[in-house]
Amino acid sequence: MSEVIVVTSGKGGVGKSTTTANLGVGLAMRGKKVVLIDTDTGLRNLDLLLGLENRIMYDLIDVVDGRVEIKKALVRHKKYENLQLLPTSQVKDKSAVNPADLMALCDELRKEYDFVIIDCPAGIEQGFQTAIAGADTAIVVTMPEVSAVRDADKIIGELGRSEKDNIKLIINRIRPAMVDSGEMMDMDDINDILAIKCIGQVPDDIKVVTSANRGEPVVGDGDSQAGKAYENIVGRLLGEDIPFMEFEKEGFFKKLMKAFKLSKD
Amino acid sequence: MSRDLVTIKGGKDGFRLLVDSSASMEEIEAEIKKKLNENPGFFPEGTKFELEVADLDRSVKKGIGQILSQHGLGVEMSAKKEPPPAPAEKSQMPPQYVIQHGGNVEAQEMTVVEHTVRGGEEITSQGSVLIMGNINPGAQIIAGGSIDVRGTCRGMVHAGAWGDTSAVVIADRLMPTQIRIANMIARSPDIMEKSDFAERASIKDGQIIIEPIER
Ligand SMILES: Nc1ncnc2c1ncn2[C@@H]1O[C@H](COP(=O)(O)OP(=O)(O)OP(=O)(O)O)[C@@H](O)[C@H]1O
Ligand SMILES: [Mg+2]
Numbered sequence: 328m329s330e331v332i333v334v335t336s337g338k339g340g341v342g343k344s345t346t347t348a349n350l351g352v353g354l355a356m357r358g359k360k361v362v363l364i365d366t367d368t369g370l371r372n373l374d375l376l377l378g379l380e381n382r383i384m385y386d387l388i389d390v391v392d393g394r395v396e397i398k399k400a401l402v403r404h405k406k407y408e409n410l411q412l413l414p415t416s417q418v419k420d421k422s423a424v425n426p427a428d429l430m431a432l433c434d435e436l437r438k439e440y441d442f443v444i445i446d447c448p449a450g451i452e453q454g455f456q457t458a459i460a461g462a463d464t465a466i467v468v469t470m471p472e473v474s475a476v477r478d479a480d481k482i483i484g485e486l487g488r489s490e491k492d493n494i495k496l497i498i499n500r501i502r503p504a505m506v507d508s509g510e511m512m513d514m515d516d517i518n519d520i521l522a523i524k525c526i527g528q529v530p531d532d533i534k535v536v537t538s539a540n541r542g543e544p545v546v547g548d549g550d551s552q553a554g555k556a557y558e559n560i561v562g563r564l565l566g567e568d569i570p571f572m573e574f575e576k577e578g579f580f581k582k583l584m585k586a587f588k589l590s591k592d
Numbered sequence: 593m594s595r596d597l598v599t600i601k602g603g604k605d606g607f608r609l610l611v612d613s614s615a616s617m618e619e620i621e622a623e624i625k626k627k628l629n630e631n632p633g634f635f636p637e638g639t640k641f642e643l644e645v646a647d648l649d650r651s652v653k654k655g656i657g658q659i660l661s662q663h664g665l666g667v668e669m670s671a672k673k674e675p676p677p678a679p680a681e682k683s684q685m686p687p688q689y690v691i692q693h694g695g696n697v698e699a700q701e702m703t704v705v706e707h708t709v710r711g712g713e714e715i716t717s718q719g720s721v722l723i724m725g726n727i728n729p730g731a732q733i734i735a736g737g738s739i740d741v742r743g744t745c746r747g748m749v750h751a752g753a754w755g756d757t758s759a760v761v762i763a764d765r766l767m768p769t770q771i772r773i774a775n776m777i778a779r780s781p782d783i784m785e786k787s788d789f790a791e792r793a794s795i796k797d798g799q800i801i802i803e804p805i806e807r
């Protein structure tokens with residue numbers, strides 16, 4: 328059974344492309360056949376996160392306009408040959424693709440791939456409607472921030488109106504210390520408001536940025552908390568029951584101090 | 593949509609009638625009759641409309657008065673064109689709502705919403721509203737009657753939106769950004785506490801009060 332997943336958020340910059348790249352690589356590492364579609368036409372960057380920019384020959388627009396076949400436009404990942412990227416155009420705008428185009432494309436791709444993952448542009452305009460058109464599942468990415476949660480809520484309502492009822496949540500860029508001190512919304516508050524199934528809690532991690540700059544998503548990096556979190560999400564997408572991890576909040580020294588203090592009184 | 597020659601708005605002090613001054617008396621008459629017949633019984637006998645007369649002809653004003661009185665309705669002249677500007681705080685939403693003409697508008701009707709109302713959604717009802725779910729931040733419920741939330745209310749709720757001061761708001765957890773009843777507004781404390789019991793907001797002695805209730 329293949330699954331078409333759209334990664335969306337409403338608010339920009341919360342980590343949709345990062346999530347798409349990491350889930351794509353993570354699923355490929357588990358042996359799945361995966362294709363990623365960048366629908367952020369005009370602002371494409373999924374190719375950069377995957378380190379594939381220099382290999383792009385054709386794009387999504389060439390495919391929907393019938394200039395080339397899908398196969399020709401797909402860019403194969405350097406390391407995982409069961410992972411492909413369908414990039415979009417850097418120069419066209421979002422009106423170049425419509426929902427029917429994407430639906431047809433997804434139906435074509437689902438015959439060959441286990442997972443089709445669509446990176447959605449920010450906002451709730453035409454680009455969003457196009458990106459979600461062919462999807463079975465939506466993953467809503469948000470951050471522990473009032474405005475990001477507000478937008479996620481709006482997007483969930485919008486998805487419901489488009490009859491997309493299989494919606495999952497990823498909370499990204501969590502800073503455990505700030506959550507603890509009450510300066511950041513905690514997971515229960517977010518889940519209470521959004522009330523959809525949460526499949527991932529990803530900490531804020533500098534390694535996400537440095538690895539993105541190298542074009543190698545952080546998933547699978549055992550030294551990175553975010554890398555582990557993405558690996559867990561991949562497992563959950565494959566139906567595994569994985570508990571949410573506890574984040575390391577404090578350095579070793581601070582922990583020791585605490586232990587010491589505790590034993591004293 | 594073409595501009596309506598006649599618009600009826602429900603405001604906090606009752607209904608206002610807005611008439612396009614460029615329309616002829618015949619057009620106005622036809623339009624008013626159409627609007628009234630669309631919703632028979634919606635405007636109870638004796639309802640007074642505030643008519644904005646700034647740029648209306650005297651004969652037109654008189655004509656409108658006659659049409660309304662044939663339907664058992666009254667009219668009051670008002671010189672102002674638009675309601676006074678809302679204070680900055682509530683500029684997001686003027687204290688008046690266009691009455692949606694179409695189908696299910698009957699006085700005393702109850703609207704039941706069987707899902708969570710999410711940010712950006714708005715539910716307007718002439719009667720009371722029962723929500724079987726949460727009202728999320730950024731959502732808005734406007735009811736002619738009372739509002740009952742079987743869940744957590746975090747959005748903006750306006751009960752008795754057309755002037756009914758006996759309307760109430762009830763929620764399992766009442767923590768809205770704003771509660772409005774009739775023409776009164778109570779805003780939430782800046783730091784919201786989670787309430788563990790059902791609460792009811794109502795108007796008592798000229799102000800909105802909130803008290804715990806059993807359910
Ligand atoms: N868990 C994380 N820890 C640290 N930085 C992160 C994390 N997730 C994302 N970022 C950074 O946040 C920025 C925005 O991420 P990304 O481009 O994935 O967001 P987006 O939702 O796709 O944005 P847009 O709406 O512009 O498409 C990037 O610089 C990325 O490296
Ligand atoms: Mg992006």
